[in-house]
Amino acid sequence: MKKYTIPFLLFSLTLLACQDPSSSSSELVSSLPPSSQDNPNGILPLEPEETCLEPRLDTYWVCTWSDEFNGDALNRDHWNVEVNGNGGGNNEAQYYLEENIAVEDGNLVITAKKETYINKQYTSGRINSRYKVSAKYSRVVFRAQMPAGRGTWAAVWMLPLFNRYGQWPNSGEIDILEYVGYDENRVFAATHTAKFNHTTNNNPSFGKTVEQAEEAMVTYEMIWSPGEIRVAADGDFYGTFRYIPQFNQDVTYDEVFPFDQEFYFIINLAIGGSWGGVEGIDNTFFPTQMKVDYLRLYEYDYAVDTFDPPVTPTNLATSQLENTIHWNRDFIGTKVEYYLIYVDGEFHRFTEN
Numbered sequence: 573m574k575k576y577t578i579p580f581l582l583f584s585l586t587l588l589a590c591q592d593p594s595s596s597s598s599e600l601v602s603s604l605p606p607s608s609q610d611n612p613n614g615i616l617p618l619e620p621e622e623t624c625l626e627p628r629l630d631t632y633w634v635c636t637w638s639d640e641f642n643g644d645a646l647n648r649d650h651w652n653v654e655v656n657g658n659g660g661g662n663n664e665a666q667y668y669l670e671e672n673i674a675v676e677d678g679n680l681v682i683t684a685k686k687e688t689y690i691n692k693q694y695t696s697g698r699i700n701s702r703y704k705v706s707a708k709y710s711r712v713v714f715r716a717q718m719p720a721g722r723g724t725w726a727a728v729w730m731l732p733l734f735n736r737y738g739q740w741p742n743s744g745e746i747d748i749l750e751y752v753g754y755d756e757n758r759v760f761a762a763t764h765t766a767k768f769n770h771t772t773n774n775n776p777s778f779g780k781t782v783e784q785a786e787e788a789m790v791t792y793e794m795i796w797s798p799g800e801i802r803v804a805a806d807g808d809f810y811g812t813f814r815y816i817p818q819f820n821q822d823v824t825y826d827e828v829f830p831f832d833q834e835f836y837f838i839i840n841l842a843i844g845g846s847w848g849g850v851e852g853i854d855n856t857f858f859p860t861q862m863k864v865d866y867l868r869l870y871e872y873d874y875a876v877d878t879f880d881p882p883v884t885p886t887n888l889a890t891s892q893l894e895n896t897i898h899w900n901r902d903f904i905g906t907k908v909e910y911y912l913i914y915v916d917g918e919f920h921r922f923t924e925n
Contacts, residue, residue, distance in 0.1 A: 574801075575715075581734075588758065596925075601683050601755075608831065609635065613876045615874065616875055617634075617873055617875040617876055618634040618636060618871055618873045619634070620634050620635050620636070621635050621636055621637050621638055621662040623640060624637075624638040624640075624868055625638070625640055625866070626653075626713075627866065629713070629870055631713065631876075632872055632873050632876065632877055633870040633871070633872060633873070634870060634871055634872075634873045635868050635870050636869055636871045637867070637868070637869040638866060638867065638868040638869065639651075639680075639866065639867050640678070640865075640866045641675050641678060641679055641680045641864060641865065641866060641867075642678055643675060644675060645675055645795040646673060646674075646675050646677065646680070646699065649704065649828075650701055650704055650705055651699045651700070651701055651704065652699065652700050652701070652703075652704065653670045653673060653697075653698075653699055653752050654668050654698040654699065654700060654840075654916055655668055655669060655670055656668055657689070657690060657691060657692050659845070660698075660840075660842055660845065662842070662845040662846045662847065662848075663741075663837050663844070663845050663846055663849075664725070664842040664843060664844055664845035664848070664849075664854065665692060665693060665694050665723075665843045665844035665845065665849065666684065666692055666694040666695060666696040666841075666842055666843040666844070667689040667690060667691075667692035667694070667695050667696075668696060668697055668840070669695050669696075670697075671673065671696035672684070672685065672695055672696050672697035673699060673890055677863060678865065679865055680699075680839065680863065680864040681861055681863050682696060682697040682698075682699075682726075682839070682840070682841045682858070682861065682862045683696070683697070683841075683859050683861050684696040684719065684841050684843055684858065684859060684860050684861070684862075685858055685859045686722065686855050686859070689694060690886065694843040694844075694853075694858075696841045696842065696843055697802070697840065697841060698838065698839070698840035698841070698842075699838070699839050699840070700731075700836060700837065700838045700839075701836045701837040701838075702731075702733065703733070703836075704836075705836065705837060705869070706733045706834040706835060706836045707730075707796075707834065707835060707836075707869050708796075708832070708833060708834045708835065709796055709797055709798060709870075709871075709872075710796055710869055710870060710871055710872075711793070711794070711795045711796070711870035711871075711872070712748060712793065712794045712796070712867070712868070712869055712870070713791065713792070713793045713868045713870065714728060714791070714792055714793075714864060714865070714866060714867040714868065715789045715790065715791050715792070715864070715865035715866055715868075716728065716749065716789065716790060716792060716862070716863065716865070717785075717786065717787075717788065717789050717790070717861075717862070717863040717864075718751040718753075718759075718786045718790075718862060718865045718904075719751075719753065719786065719843045719857075719860040719861055719862045720753060720786045720855075720856025720857050720860050721753045721843055721844055721854055721856075721858070721860045722753050722754040722851055722852065722853065722854040722857070722861065723753055723754070723820070723844050723848060723849055723851075723852060723853030723854055724751070724752070724753035724841065724842075724843060724848060724857070724858075724860060724862075725750070725751070725753070725841070725844070725845055725847060725848025726749075726750070726751045726840070726841045726842075726862045727747060727749060727750045727751070727838070727839070727840055727842070728748050728749045728792070728837070728838070728839050728864070728867075729745065729746060729747040729748055729749070729750070729837075729838050730745070730746040730747075730748065730836060730837055730838065731743075731744075731745055731835060731836060731837040731838060732744055732830070732833050732834070732835050732836075733833065733834040733835060733836050734833065734834070736826075736830075736833050736923035737766070737826045737827075737830045738766075740764070741764040741765055741766055741771070742765070742766040742826075742827070742830065743830050743833070744763065744764065744765050744829075744830040744833075744835075745763065745764040745765075745769075745832055746794070746831065746835060747760070747761055747762040747763070747764075747777075748761060748762055748792060748803060749761065749792045749803075750762065750847075751785065752847055752848045752850075753854075753857070753860075754771075754848075754850065754851040756785075756786070757781055757782055757783055757784070757785045757786070758779050758780070758781055758782070759779065759780055759782050759785060759790075759792070759805055760777055760778065760779045760780075761777065761778050761779075761794075761803040761810075761811050762775055762776065762777035762778075763775060763776055763813050763831075764779075765803065765827060765828055765829065765830055766823070766826070766827040766828075766830070767820070767823055767827045767828050768828065776813055777811075778786045778803065778810055778811025779810075780805050780808070780810040780811075782806065784803065789863070789865050790805060790806055791805070791806055791807070792804070792805055793805075793807075793809075796831065798832065799814060799815040799829065800812065800813065800814045800815070801813040801831065813829075813920045815828055815829035817891065817898035818898060819891075821891045821892040821898075822892060822893075823893075824893065824896075837867065839862075839864060839867075841861075841862040843849070847866045871890045886899060886900045887899055887900045910922050910923050911923040
């Protein structure tokens with residue numbers, strides 16, 4: 573990532589981006605390895621993952637991992653299969669079994685069935701990529717077909733690889749796609765954090781009508797950058813989750829937006845539960861299936877971007893919290909790797925990237 577110097581003051585406090593102010597751009601480039609000196613930002617370009625069928629998006633996004641769900645078996649280098657009847661923390665009615673998960677005809681297929689297994693009356697499937705595939709500040713794209721039937725609850729979502737800020741919901745949850753069968757052709761996205769989560773009925777969420785969500789494959793997408801997560805369906809960005817410190821001065825940033833850590837993927841089809849089962853379960857739809865054509869992870873290639881230097885931050889102000897400052901957000905500022913903080917002219921610390 574390119575590094576810039578941006579001085580600004582507040583009550584004898586200075587914040588600088590991470591370039592050394594005593595070094596010129598030419599001096600910085602000359603110190604880089606020969607293999608990176610020819611690139612505009614002094615770093616090597618990203619290389620696409622060979623198996624990804626769409627290696628680049630919009631010039632700067634490079635596919636660094638994908639599961640195209642080809643072949644005849646789940647790729648265990650990518651996925652863990654969950655087997656349990658714990659109810660997902662939402663009083664769900666299914667027991668997750670390995671045999672309800674298949675890869676066929678180029679799709680991941682999760683089948684929910686009306687059958688008794690131990691203490692449950694339904695079976696289904698759930699997989700996760702914990703300790704195998706994780707992401708931070710990235711673009712996620714997948715195609716999926718939703719299950720039919722009142723009582724179904726399908727999701728593609730993410731949880732933190734490590735709970736740096738504590739157990740759920742403190743370390744966050746990102747729901748890229750949720751679908752409940754009683755609300756036909758409506759898709760949803762949501763986040764959950766310590767301050768904003770469904771247990772307190774205040775978590776942010778967005779919904780969108782998607783025609784034929786149960787009959788056809790639809791492309792879903794998330795673009796995750798520092799302080800912001802955007803979600804889309806078939807190219808229409810319908811929701812933005814954004815950290816606004818001016819409106820959350822009563823708590824530290826991680827209680828509002830802990831999305832600065834690695835997260836892993838979960839794909840599952842639940843039955844019933846606190847949301848999926850609000851209007852009961854219609855047994856006439858079973859068996860019913862959720863299908864995923866592919867899941868692709870893209871990273872932004874800063875090596876080939878020619879973005880302008882960040883503008884000087886505006887409205888720099890102290891917060892209600894001790895030792896905290898904030899300023900107005902700008903798009904280029906999200907590409908600053910970290911800042912140097914000076915107090916009364918003396919270096920104090922780096923910000924976390």
